[in-house]
Amino acid sequence: MKIVVLGAGAWGTAVAISAASHPDGHEVSLWARDAAQASAMRAARENARYLAGVPLPAALRVADGEIAPVLAGADLVIVGTPMAALRGFLQQLRGCLAPMAWLCKGFEAAEPGAPFGLLAHEIHARVAPQVPAGALSGPSFALEVARGQPTALVAASRDAAVREALVQALHSPQLRVYANDDIVGVEVGGAVKNVLAIATGLCDGLQLGLNARAALITRGLAEMTRLGLALGARAETFMGLSGLGDLVLTATGDLSRNRKVGLLLAQGLSLQQAVQSLGHVAEGVYTARTALARARHAGVEMPLAETVVDLLDGRLQADAALRRLMERDPRQE
């Protein structure tokens, strides 16, 4: 296959490395918007800024500049940027006939005048519905995938051809790719787990204990599922890789940037300091407000997300956040 990955951050690069190492011998291009970064990657055969120490396979070509020539003849196009850049790429890809998939996990910030922001498949439906598309999600730290460590992902799309293209491109002895047609469930899981990972980082940073962490993850899963069901997802999706799987990984794995934001807030850093120190995107910071706005619009209660939003917006101090959650009225599980 000829595969193009747009965006040379940590995850775009890791997915491109994985595709270029595939036993079927795919031809893979990784496009970076920054020409200097692309040229450094070509020279060093490494993405030193985002994935230092992992060599780029010989079958991986690094591109920059105009996107159209890079896309020519592609069998699969993967957008590897954060959520905030997806709409712009979908607009550019309107004429694309090849299956495409995005890697971002989150809700877009609300457009001016809109009551709330959208999930990626909702942006796709409005901007480029004619392009066959879907999401690649699931529990996956870029560094582990780039190193070829065992990982299982989910190819989510209502379009079977997109699910099949992703499986054909990436399923390998190192990387299992499961197909799922519940794109709403897969995307709600991928977005909300980022918010919950901030909460878990905070909980662990404040040394509240393992009981508290388990309670947070379990109640977080309930919260995520409630929102998903209200938006049309299937309940069983939340028990799978893109729900429970990604929530456990991101909430407990120290490679998570979202978890790290929570840990840094617990140390007393401001949100700005925490975000700046990462050097990578932490989608939960941008997604939390939209997730909560969607929940309110759908009449769904999300006390954990609400607490994270109040914390991020400076209305609540770290140590008061847990008190508020613990002081809620008793209820049925």
Ligand SMILES: NC(=O)c1ccc[n+]([C@@H]2O[C@H](COP(=O)([O-])OP(=O)(O)OC[C@H]3O[C@@H](n4cnc5c(N)ncnc54)[C@H](O)[C@@H]3O)[C@@H](O)[C@H]2O)c1
């Ligand atoms: N890193 C991971 O382990 C991982 C795993 C699964 C999913 N994700 C998701 O993938 C998405 C990307 O994450 P990441 O870790 O690669 O982020 P990152 O911060 O490492 O890199 C982001 C990349 O996107 C590029 N970019 C940003 N805006 C752009 C624009 N407008 N046009 C072109 N390029 C642009 C940046 O230059 C950078 O190369 C996020 O939504 C994240 O939640 C990340």
Ligand SMILES: O=P(O)(O)OC[C@H](O)CO
């Ligand atoms: O580092 P994070 O918190 O953005 O999480 C990365 C992946 O989404 C984990 O599946």
